[in-house]
Structure formats: structure tokens, C-alpha cells
Amino acid sequence: MAARLSLKGDYESLLEKYDTWLFDCDGVLWQGDRLIEGVVDVLELLRSRKKSVMFVTNNATKSRRSYKTKFDKLGVQAHVDEIFGSAFASAAYISSVLKLQKDKKVYVIGMAGMEEELREEGISYLGGTSSEDNTLEPFTLANWTPDPSVGAVLCGLDTSINYTKLSKAFAYLRRDPSVAFLVSNEDSTYPTAEGLLPGAGSISAPLRFALGKDPVAIGKPNSTMLECIKAKHDYDPKRTIMVGDRLNTDIEFGKNGGLATLLVLTGITQETEITGPNASPIVPDYVTSSLGDLRILIPS
Amino acid sequence: MAARLSLKGDYESLLEKYDTWLFDCDGVLWQGDRLIEGVVDVLELLRSRKKSVMFVTNNATKSRRSYKTKFDKLGVQAHVDEIFGSAFASAAYISSVLKLQKDKKVYVIGMAGMEEELREEGISYLGGTSSEDNTLEPFTLANWTPDPSVGAVLCGLDTSINYTKLSKAFAYLRRDPSVAFLVSNEDSTYPTAEGLLPGAGSISAPLRFALGKDPVAIGKPNSTMLECIKAKHDYDPKRTIMVGDRLNTDIEFGKNGGLATLLVLTGITQETEITGPNASPIVPDYVTSSLGDLRILIPS
Structure with missing residues (x-):
């Protein structure tokens, strides 16, 4: 059973136990474009206590750079090097693990952020935001010459998904x-301020x-994402905690990597999913209502 | 094991055994826009021997009426009443089985043929080919008012699939x-003259x-489609044969309905899928290379 944090001592003991803090973003730091109360103070507290802070998001529509802009806009301190998105991790996987030859290309179902990360890794791509493939015109194989240099298809959330892209990727x-x-990533849904929409997993379905x-699959809960973080910042799994709002991505991700896990209830997961007879089999180590709860440790 | 037909006597015995002949269209009568050799003669032979002939297609992009136009264009005799498409069967299911109230609407992911069949059944619908929902513009729940009268979502092959349609249907x-x-229907792929594209099952994925x-799911291999045929033309399952090119739709459909089944090899299924160690567990009663093989019975 998950330990429910509530007393000052509970939170203090968490700070003493863990040096590296990994955070999911949407549903943990913010909801859509609305910052969750207390988040800025808590992150400052962690930094003041010399904790390593990293942000791990499955959102592949944004590059790390455009993610940084979002942090800035909401007034949350973050360095680009502390941000790990699944678009970045996908590009790193293609060059480091898949070792795609330099004369090969990636066919992309995805958005500008994914293209930016591929470019930064020096990977050539097709599809994506190209005007040729962003069309609702009928697609026929008769009018299409496949590019023989395509060596991979990479699919993320793409709100311009259409039959031409799906047909080319399939072919x-x-x-x-x-x-x-x-x-x-395989997130079935994508949280927006007004509610859920189909996510990257649904776009690749x-x-x-x-x-x-x-x-x-590259993003959370897969270990590929964690290997990508480890390549940049070495950490001791025993002294690392993953903070997230989704059991089947964030919490599972922490568990797969041998990390401690803290569930917050400001996002997807509802109280009913962690208690009672219908509780999920994925059990976090700790639960708290909101990341803002750690403000209890800030000296007044 | 399936009986391989080759001698005149094999085909003659088939004609004697079965009074009602159900045909899949694509891969059986034609491939894309190309008629399969001998099909017109074989259908004439069956009609001259007083057989009931019906055409059963999962293609939901066309109404029965537009299917009839295709038959005419290719010179294949058919009456609209002999044609059963999954768009027609879906509309029939919505009014007869689901009994959707007259003040309710269907949200459609699909094409003009599906809309035509819904209109013929007097069913109101949204989405489909409406210009509002055929867009690659970003979709947000903030700018959308759901129609409270929507009582069903019907999804078929839609080559104008996009994020707005998927998001509304999901919502x-x-x-x-x-x-x-x-x-x-759940066909994973859609055969065209130049090769396979993603099918209706992939669009709903x-x-x-x-x-x-x-x-x-309404179309083959589900019995809903057969009930729809039975409502129009009564037949004796023991004296009925389903002719098709797909094991997991046509042949399974025939088997589910207690009909005899004849597989032709002019479409999806390859010889290697019905013989040898990797053969499919779905075994047709009979196999022949092409429907045109039945020309052997035509007096010269």
C-alpha cells in the first residue's frame, strides 16, 4: 500500500532520502496553461537543498527548447539540460541505439517539436509538418514514389494526422x-485544460x-527514456524519486527503473484508482494531494 | 482440409449443392477497377441455373446505389436489392436493433456512401463529410459545444480522417x-489496385x-451483416455458399453463419496461408484459383 504523506516529518524524511527528483510536467507542475499552486516554491526549496531536479515529459509535440519557453512563461526555473521530452529521447534513440545510417531518413508522424529534436541530432526526415503531407486530399499509391532511404517511421502526437501520413507510414x-x-510514447489520451483528447498512443493505433x-515505444514507462536521462546525468536509483500523476506512465516508469515513486492527485489519477477494491495494481510508494504540499517544509 | 476444386465434376457438384451464392466483391469480382476474367460469364451461368446471387461487401465508403454504378461500369449485372454493404447494414442496425430514437443523431467518421445509407433509413447525423469537421486546423474543446442529441458514433473507412473528427467522436x-x-467493419487494410492502404478497422483504432x-462491429465476419441479408432474402443456410478472398472476414463470416465457404485466390489470401505448417486456422470448405474457373461449366 502507498504511504499517504501528510505530516511535516513525512515530507522531511522524503527530502532526506532522495537526492534526484524527476518530475512529470502536465498534471504535476501545471494543468494545461495553469500553474499548480506552490510548485515554484517547492522547486526552489529542492534546489536550495542541493537536490538534482529533472523534468521528464512524454509530450513529443514540443522540443526541449519550446518546453523551456513554457517553463519561463509560467515562471518555473528550468535549464534546457534538465528537460527530457519523448521527442528528444526518440531522436537520441535513433542515433545512439538504432544507429540509423546518416544517409537514411525518418518518416515522421508528428509535430514541429519532434522535427526540431531530429534536426538537433542531425537526423534527416520526411513527412511531419511538410505541406505535401498535411492534406485532406485523397491519397493513392499510384501518384506516390516512396523514398528508398527511409529507414524508420517515428510516430508521436500529431494533431494534423490524416490519411496521407497514415498511408505513407504504413507503406x-x-x-x-x-x-x-x-x-x-503510448499515452492513450492527451490532457488539455478543457479535458482529454486522443494521445500519441491513439495516433499510432x-x-x-x-x-x-x-x-x-520510447517514452515513459519504457526504460529507453531513463537510459536517455542516465546518459546525461548519472544518478543513484536508490536515492532517486519519480513524481507523477499517471500510474501507467509515471509511476510504472519509476518502478521499471528501480526508483521510488510519488503520486500526486492534481492530474489524471483519481483517489478511487488507488484505494478500495478497484484499485490499480500499480502502487506508488508515496501519495500526496499536490506537489505544493511540500511547502510545509519551507521556513516561514 | 479445404477441398481443392479443379475438375468439371467438382464445380458441377457445387452448383447442384447450393442455391444461394453470396459474393464478396473486391478480390473476387474485381481488383480495384479491373474486372477478374470470366466473372460476368460465371454470374450469368449462375443466374441461368436459377441461383440467387447476392453481393456482400464490407466497403462502407459506398452506398448500395453507388455500388450499383460500379457494377454497371464494369458490366456486371446486379440489382440494388442484391447488394449488401456495411454502410447499409450499419444504418439498418441503428434503426432496427439499436432502435435509436428519431430525435437522436449519429456522429459519423465516414464518407458520403455511409451518409447516404443513414439518410435512406431516416437517421440524422453529424460529422462525416461536413466542411466543419473536415479540417486540419487545431481542435480544442474550448471552442466546441457538443450536440446533446448524439446517441451513437459510427466509424468506417474515412480517407479524410483528422484530429477534429477523432476528438469529437472520443468526447x-x-x-x-x-x-x-x-x-x-474491422478490416485492417483496404485493397486498391496499387496495393493495400489502412482500412476501416485502422481508422477506428x-x-x-x-x-x-x-x-x-457490423460488417463481415459478424452475424449482424447476415441478419441484415436474411431480413431481405430468406435462404437455407445448408444450401448457401459464401465466396470470398479473405479468411478472417469472408470465410469466417460464412462459417459463423453456418454456410459453406469457397475461397478464391485473386485477392488478399495467398496460397501459403492455406497450406503448410503456417496455414491459418480458418479453413474454407472449398478453394479455387479464381471465380472465373467456374466457366468450365459453360456449354461451348
Whole structure:
């Protein structure tokens, strides 16, 4: 059972136990464009206590750089190097693990942030935000010449998803089984200030269904994302805690990496999912209502 | 094991055994816009021997009326009443089985043929080919007022699929569990003359994934389609044969309905899928290379 934090001593003991703090963003630091109360103070407290702070997001629509802009806008201190998005992790995976040859290209279902991270890694790509593939015109294989240099298909959340992109990605993957099938993350839904919309996992679902094949998934809860963090900042898993709002991404991610886990209830997960007969089998180590609760440790 | 037809006597015995002949269209009668050799002669032969002939297609992009135009164009004799498409079957299901109240509407992910069949059944709908929902502009719940009269979401192949349609369909299904989730058919791919593209099952995959819920599927191999045929033409299952090119739709459909099944190899299924160690567990009663093989019975 998860330990419910409430007393000052509970939070103090957490600070003593963990040196590296990984945070999910949406539902933990903010909800859409609204900052969660107390977050700025708590992050300042952690930094003042010499904790390493990192931000780990599955959102692949933004690059680390555009994420940084969001932090700045909301007044949350963060360095680009502390931000790990699944677009960045996907680009790192393609160059470091997949070792895609430099003359090969990636066919992208995704948005500008994903393209920016690919460019930063020196990876060539097709599709994405190109005007040619952002169309509702009918698609036919008769009018299309596939690019023989495509060596991978990378799919993330793409709010301009359409039949041309799905058909091209499907054709690349179907013609040549050596073409890698990657997804930035498998979140079924995407939280917005007004409610949930279909997420990256839902956008790649047509390809899974048409191919009858599962992709390699990069983002939380997969360890690929953690390897990507480890390559930049070494940490001791025993003294690291993952803070998140989603059981099947954030908390599972922490558990998969042997980290401690703290669930906050300001995002997707509701109280009813962690207690009672229908509780999820994914059990966080600690639970608190909001990241803002740690303000109890700030000397007044 | 399936009986491989080759001798004149094999085909003659088939004609003697079965009075009602159900045909899939794409891959059986034609491939894309190309008629399969001998099909016109074979259908004439069947009609001359007083057989009932019916055409059963999962393609929900066309209404029966527009299907009839395709038959005419390719010179294949057919009456509208002999054609059963999954768009027609879906509309029939909504009015006869779901009994959707007349003041309720269907949110459509689908094309003009599906809308035409809904109109013919007197069912109101939203989405589909409406210009409002055929856009690649960003979608936000903030700018959208859901229509409270939506009582069902019907999804078929839609080559104008986009994030606005997926988001609205998801929102209707998520807000109110009493809203019915229907798909015209679950074909993972859609055959065109130049190759396979993602099919209706792939178009509905984002909704399944985002909702974590399976829809009610109308088309082959589901019995809903057969009930729809039975309501129009009574037949004796023991004297009825289903002819198709797909094991997991056509042949399974025939088997589910207690009909005999004949597989032709002019479409999706390859020889290797029905013989050898990797053969499919779905075994047709009979196999022949092409429907045109039945020309052997035509007196010269």
C-alpha cells in the first residue's frame, strides 16, 4: 500500500532520502496553461537543498527548447539540460541505439517539436509538418514514389494526422520489415485544460492495427527514456524519486527503473484508482494531494 | 482440409449443392477497377441455373446505389436489392436493433456512401463529410459545444480522417457511456489496385485505444451483416455458399453463419496461408484459383 504523506516529518524524511527528483510536467507542475499552486516554491526549496531536479515529459509535440519557453512563461526555473521530452529521447534513440545510417531518413508522424529534436541530432526526415503531407486530399499509391532511404517511421502526437501520413507510414513499414517502427510514447489520451483528447498512443493505433505489429515505444514507462536521462546525468536509483500523476506512465516508469515513486492527485489519477477494491495494481510508494504540499517544509 | 476444386465434376457438384451464392466483391469480382476474367460469364451461368446471387461487401465508403454504378461500369449485372454493404447494414442496425430514437443523431467518421445509407433509413447525423469537421486546423474543446442529441458514433473507412473528427467522436463516447460505439467493419487494410492502404478497422483504432473499449462491429465476419441479408432474402443456410478472398472476414463470416465457404485466390489470401505448417486456422470448405474457373461449366 502507498504511504499517504501528510505530516511535516513525512515530507522531511522524503527530502532526506532522495537526492534526484524527476518530475512529470502536465498534471504535476501545471494543468494545461495553469500553474499548480506552490510548485515554484517547492522547486526552489529542492534546489536550495542541493537536490538534482529533472523534468521528464512524454509530450513529443514540443522540443526541449519550446518546453523551456513554457517553463519561463509560467515562471518555473528550468535549464534546457534538465528537460527530457519523448521527442528528444526518440531522436537520441535513433542515433545512439538504432544507429540509423546518416544517409537514411525518418518518416515522421508528428509535430514541429519532434522535427526540431531530429534536426538537433542531425537526423534527416520526411513527412511531419511538410505541406505535401498535411492534406485532406485523397491519397493513392499510384501518384506516390516512396523514398528508398527511409529507414524508420517515428510516430508521436500529431494533431494534423490524416490519411496521407497514415498511408505513407504504413507503406514504408509494410514494404520493408527492416524499417524500424517507433513511437515517442503510448499515452492513450492527451490532457488539455478543457479535458482529454486522443494521445500519441491513439495516433499510432492505426499503424499497429493495419500492420498487426507493436512499435518500439520510447517514452515513459519504457526504460529507453531513463537510459536517455542516465546518459546525461548519472544518478543513484536508490536515492532517486519519480513524481507523477499517471500510474501507467509515471509511476510504472519509476518502478521499471528501480526508483521510488510519488503520486500526486492534481492530474489524471483519481483517489478511487488507488484505494478500495478497484484499485490499480500499480502502487506508488508515496501519495500526496499536490506537489505544493511540500511547502510545509519551507521556513516561514 | 479445404477441398481443392479443379475438375468439371467438382464445380458441377457445387452448383447442384447450393442455391444461394453470396459474393464478396473486391478480390473476387474485381481488383480495384479491373474486372477478374470470366466473372460476368460465371454470374450469368449462375443466374441461368436459377441461383440467387447476392453481393456482400464490407466497403462502407459506398452506398448500395453507388455500388450499383460500379457494377454497371464494369458490366456486371446486379440489382440494388442484391447488394449488401456495411454502410447499409450499419444504418439498418441503428434503426432496427439499436432502435435509436428519431430525435437522436449519429456522429459519423465516414464518407458520403455511409451518409447516404443513414439518410435512406431516416437517421440524422453529424460529422462525416461536413466542411466543419473536415479540417486540419487545431481542435480544442474550448471552442466546441457538443450536440446533446448524439446517441451513437459510427466509424468506417474515412480517407479524410483528422484530429477534429477523432476528438469529437472520443468526447461523445467518453462523456456518456450510453452513446453506442459502432464500426461498419474491422478490416485492417483496404485493397486498391496499387496495393493495400489502412482500412476501416485502422481508422477506428484510435478510438478503441483512447477509450480502452471495443466497438460493436457490423460488417463481415459478424452475424449482424447476415441478419441484415436474411431480413431481405430468406435462404437455407445448408444450401448457401459464401465466396470470398479473405479468411478472417469472408470465410469466417460464412462459417459463423453456418454456410459453406469457397475461397478464391485473386485477392488478399495467398496460397501459403492455406497450406503448410503456417496455414491459418480458418479453413474454407472449398478453394479455387479464381471465380472465373467456374466457366468450365459453360456449354461451348
